[in-house]
Amino acid sequence: MNRYWKLVHLEVGRFRTMMAGLMALTLICQVGAVIWGTADALSKRDPGSTDAWKWLFLPNGKLSLALVIFHTRVLFILPIFLCIAALALYVFLIWYRDWIGGHTFIYRLLTLPTVRRHVYTAKATAIVLFVLVLLAFQLLLLVVENLIFNGMVPADLRESSSWPDLIDASLVLAVLLPRHLDQFLWSYGLGITAVLAVFTAILLERSYRRLGILYAILYLAACCAAVVWPLAALGLGHPDAYLYPEEIAAIELAMEGLVLVASVWLGFRLIAKKVTV
Amino acid sequence: MKRYLLTLLSAAFAFCGIGAYYAFGTRESLPEFRLAAVKGDAAEAAAIRLGATYGSGIDIYPEHLEIGAEGSEYDDKASFYRRTILEARWIYQDPDIRQWIRDYRQFMRGKGNMASFYKDGEWLIYAEVAPAGHRAAEPEAVLRVHLLNLASGKGSRLEMRTAGRIAGGYAGVEDVQRLGNRLHILTTQRVWPAPGNGPAKETVPEFHDYVVDLDSGKLAEDRNIPYGTEDGSKAGVYLSTITESVFYAPSDCAILRVQQYGSGPSSSKEERERFYAYDYASGQATELPASWTKAGEHRVLVLRNGRLNVLDWTQPALQAASYDLRSGQVRSEISLKASQLGADAFKEARVQNGRIYVRYVKDGTPMFAVADDGSGKWLFEGRVEPVGALADDDEAMKNLQIIAMSVNRLPAGDAE
Numbered sequence: 001m002n003r004y005w006k007l008v009h010l011e012v013g014r015f016r017t018m019m020a021g022l023m024a025l026t027l028i029c030q031v032g033a034v035i036w037g038t039a040d041a042l043s044k045r046d047p048g049s050t051d052a053w054k055w056l057f058l059p060n061g062k063l064s065l066a067l068v069i070f071h072t073r074v075l076f077i078l079p080i081f082l083c084i085a086a087l088a089l090y091v092f093l094i095w096y097r098d099w100i101g102g103h104t105f106i107y108r109l110l111t112l113p114t115v116r117r118h119v120y121t122a123k124a125t126a127i128v129l130f131v132l133v134l135l136a137f138q139l140l141l142l143v144v145e146n147l148i149f150n151g152m153v154p155a156d157l158r159e160s161s162s163w164p165d166l167i168d169a170s171l172v173l174a175v176l177l178p179r180h181l182d183q184f185l186w187s188y189g190l191g192i193t194a195v196l197a198v199f200t201a202i203l204l205e206r207s208y209r210r211l212g213i214l215y216a217i218l219y220l221a222a223c224c225a226a227v228v229w230p231l232a233a234l235g236l237g238h239p240d241a242y243l244y245p246e247e248i249a250a251i252e253l254a255m256e257g258l259v260l261v262a263s264v265w266l267g268f269r270l271i272a273k274k275v276t277v
Numbered sequence: 278m279k280r281y282l283l284t285l286l287s288a289a290f291a292f293c294g295i296g297a298y299y300a301f302g303t304r305e306s307l308p309e310f311r312l313a314a315v316k317g318d319a320a321e322a323a324a325i326r327l328g329a330t331y332g333s334g335i336d337i338y339p340e341h342l343e344i345g346a347e348g349s350e351y352d353d354k355a356s357f358y359r360r361t362i363l364e365a366r367w368i369y370q371d372p373d374i375r376q377w378i379r380d381y382r383q384f385m386r387g388k389g390n391m392a393s394f395y396k397d398g399e400w401l402i403y404a405e406v407a408p409a410g411h412r413a414a415e416p417e418a419v420l421r422v423h424l425l426n427l428a429s430g431k432g433s434r435l436e437m438r439t440a441g442r443i444a445g446g447y448a449g450v451e452d453v454q455r456l457g458n459r460l461h462i463l464t465t466q467r468v469w470p471a472p473g474n475g476p477a478k479e480t481v482p483e484f485h486d487y488v489v490d491l492d493s494g495k496l497a498e499d500r501n502i503p504y505g506t507e508d509g510s511k512a513g514v515y516l517s518t519i520t521e522s523v524f525y526a527p528s529d530c531a532i533l534r535v536q537q538y539g540s541g542p543s544s545s546k547e548e549r550e551r552f553y554a555y556d557y558a559s560g561q562a563t564e565l566p567a568s569w570t571k572a573g574e575h576r577v578l579v580l581r582n583g584r585l586n587v588l589d590w591t592q593p594a595l596q597a598a599s600y601d602l603r604s605g606q607v608r609s610e611i612s613l614k615a616s617q618l619g620a621d622a623f624k625e626a627r628v629q630n631g632r633i634y635v636r637y638v639k640d641g642t643p644m645f646a647v648a649d650d651g652s653g654k655w656l657f658e659g660r661v662e663p664v665g666a667l668a669d670d671d672e673a674m675k676n677l678q679i680i681a682m683s684v685n686r687l688p689a690g691d692a693e
Contacts, residue, residue: 009284016283133287136294139302163302164353168338181299183357237365239389244378245369249362 003114007122012129014097015090019130022086023137026079033075034145037068038152045157058159065149066161069169076170083134087127091195094123095202110275117268120199127195131188135177142166190227193256196263197223203267207274219266223259230255307331307340308667310349310677312645317657321647322346324630324685327661330678339678344661372685373525377401384425384432395453395460396525401425402455404462406439406448406487418448420487420496422460437496439487446480451518452531454557459497460489461557463531465516482516484533486560502562506537507549513538522581522629523686530602531555532580533562554585554602569600569607579628584608586650588633590626597633597650611653618646618658629684632656636682643679 041056041063056071057063069076098106109119146166150158167173178184201216208215230252235241241248308331312322323346331351332339341352352360368374368389378385381401388394388403395402403423422435448466455461464487467480488498506514519532533553552570553562565585570578573589573596580586585600593615599608613633615622620637627634633648639660647657663673 005281005284009281012284012287129284129287129291132291132295136291139294139298162305163298164305177298178357179303179353180357181303183361184295184299186357236362239366239368240387241366241389242387244382244386245362245365249358 003112004118004122007114007118008125008129011094011122011126015094015126015130018086018090019133022079022083022134025082026134026138027141029075029079030141031145031148033072034065034068034148035152037072038063038149041068041071042153042157060159061157062159063153063157064159064161064165065146066165066169067159068149069145069166073170077172080138080170080172080176087130087134090130091127091198092202094127095199095206099206110271116271116275120203120264120267120271124192124196124199128192131191138173139177190256193227193260193263194223196260196267200263200267200270203270203275207270207276223263226255226259227252305340306667307342307351308663308670308673309665310342310344310661310673311664312344312346312659313662315644315658315660317647317655317659319346319657319659321632321657322645322659324632324687325634325645325647326683326685327636327643327645327679328681328683329661330680332676332678339676344679348664381425384423388423390450391524392452392520393450394525395455395527397455397527399427400455401427402453402460404450404453404460406450406462406464406466408446408448408466418466420462420489422462422489424491435489435491435494437489437494439485439496440499448485452520452528454528454531455491456529456557458491460491462487462489463518463520463555463557465518479512481511482514484516484518484555484562486555486557498560500560502533502553502555502560504533504535504553504562505551505564506535508537519578519580519585522579528580528583529557530580530583531557532565532578532585532602563605565600569598575626577626577628581629581631586628588626588628590623590635592622595623595626595633595635597628597653599650609651609653611650613648613653617655618644620644624679625682627682627684630687632684634682634684636679642674643677645682 044056056067058067098104098109110116112119142163146161161169164179167177167179178187197220201220204216204219205212230236230248234243234248234251236245236248243251310329312325312327313319314322325345327344329342329344329349330339331342342349343352355364364370366389368391369378371391374385374391384401384403390405393403393405395404402425405421405423406418407421408418417438417440420435420437420439423432424435425432446467446469448464448468450462450464452463453460454463464485465482466485467482469480484502484504486498486500486502487496488500489495490497504516515536515538517534517536519534521528521531531554533555534550535553536550550570551567552565554565555562569585570576570587571589573591575590577588577590578585579588580602583602585602587596587598587600589596595613595615596610597613598610600606601608613635615635615637618635618637618639620639623635623637625636628650631650633650633653634645635648636643636645638644643661645659645661646655648655661674661677661679663670667673
């Protein structure tokens with residue numbers, strides 16, 4: 001277990017600069033958007049001017065952070081998409097970077113005096129941790145942005161925004177941070193399953209090289225079919241469907257569990273017995 | 278331990294941040310509302326549901342809520358599992374269907390058309406009609422009847438072929454009724470003309486009453502119910518029915534509705550429609566006087582206990598009439614005005630449960646009232662009011678927008 005934590009720490013350390021960069025970019029874009037959006041709205045609120053400023057404010061003439069986020073949402077969404085893209089790319093790079101370069105790191109990893117499956121689980125843990133850290137950082141940023149907004153807008157012009165308002169205002173955060181915990185667990189559980197399926201596909205490619213690409217594609221296609229089939233074929237929303245919705249949901253959950261267990265089992269076998277360096 | 282500080286701090290930060298968000302951040306302080314009595318018996322408001330939106334703060338995405346006499350419920354407060362899974366099928370929102378699924382889970386599987394249900398003290402019945410495919414060898418439709426004896430809990434299934442040709446067409450069950458040992462399955466369908474019986478370019482709309490002998494399990498009769506149109510043709514005809522407002526309740530009649538969307542100069546903008554009262558026992562369809570169903574901008578037709586209620590809340594006055602289909606007599610004709618309630622106009626009206634329900638606005642406050650559909654006497658007046666911790670918030674009522682009113686059906690006799 002100690003070896004596993006060491007490997008997790010190793011993976012976190014290898015990505016820390018990138019994480020810091022992504023966080024910094026998000027901070028600059030979003031805080032900048034709040035400052036610019038708030039200052040812009042306040043500057044246009046000139047009693048002598050036309051009513052053009054009114055669309056920047058609530059009907060009661062006040063300004064809320066949620067409204068500022070909504071009006072500057074492009075600057076909010078862009079760094080979030082960049083983070084998503086970077087992490088999606090890193091799901092592949094976390095493996096392939098070990099093989100790339102003059103001094104291939106994978107030699108050292110696979111010859112460590114520990115079971116090889118720790119390499120697999122450590123990389124998976126690291127990816128999940130990166131995602132959760134970025135989500136928590138986004139939540140922290142909203143607190144910071146709220147403080148900045150309160151500092152810029154006089155109290156008599158300020159309308160407070162609830163957390164759900166702030167999350168909804170940026171559009172994409174409502175998807176990343178759903179309002180209900182069960183939806184969060186379902187969505188991210190599916191995400192973790194997808195990452196593990198991709199990990200196993202990568203190991204198939206690493207194990208069987210050219211033929212492995214075909215195996216990997218077939219494996220991913222089978223995983224997708226297994227997860228999509230209950231929802232597409234059993235008629236979740238169809239009143240005439242034979243199975244009840246909760247039964248279809250249970251089948252869907254079982255299929256996701258099956259894909260997860262199959263991916264982990266196959267991944268462990270591949271890294272222990274097939275991957276050679 | 279110190280070496281792993283970055284990883285440990287990252288994990289702690291992530292779990293604390295997201296944990297705090299789900300523990301506290303997702304709880305939104307939204308005001309609660311209810312329908313409160315101003316005048317009359319508060320029990321009259323029990324069936325009313327107001328669909329509304331509440332636009333707090335940002336006003337970009339207002340929250341949807343439903344307000345009733347017992348309080349309000351915001352859509353988004355329901356869990357993901359409830360919204361996405363348990364309420365994935367609209368039919369399961371009906372309280373009777375939900376109860377039947379609890380009581381007769383196996384029987385209720387795969388049964389999704391409310392009009393196909395029939396229930397009395399003895400039987401729960403579901404009927405379906407499946408047209409054959411366009412190129413099917415057997416052009417007839419298949420009728421399936423699922424029966425559940427409520428006393429014994431024993432289920433059975435009957436299957437038979439119809440005599441008509443529905444291959445490649447459409448057929449939908451509109452009503453199911455049991456008269457003794459004969460089961461009537463009323464359908465609307467579009468059938469292809471039989472070979473040699475007119476051009477097969479277009480399907481023909483038809484009403485059918487399939488009569489099944491429950492003792493023998495055979496199709497006893499296939500009644501093709503005749504109807505007329507203004508120009509005598511079946512072109513542009515759309516058929517529908519008005520059946521008992523309690524969808525599964527026994528009834529000896531149904532209303533057949535024939536609408537023709539003409540293309541001639543006299544009818545280019547006006548839909549022409551005819552109504553027939555169909556008597557299951559005799560198989561007779563009697564055309565209703567046009568004066569009974571005069572089309573208004575906001576007309577609602579409801580069949581309840583063999584009486585046709587016609588409500589038209591086209592301003593300035595609300596007209597409500599009740600006709601006894603058995604005797605063909607006018608039971609009542611009343612006129613109600615919003616000014617009787619101190620309002621300028623009605624926003625919406627419904628007829629249900631032997632009552633007329635109206636929604637209106639008085640001095641900026643959403644109000645509603647209930648009148649007897651026979652006498653027109655106002656029985657109840659009520660209003661929407663905020664309740665709970667945020668009841669004193671001045672903004673609560675300002676941010677509330679009532680969108681629509683619906684009225685739940687009450688078991689027969691409860692409101693009459």
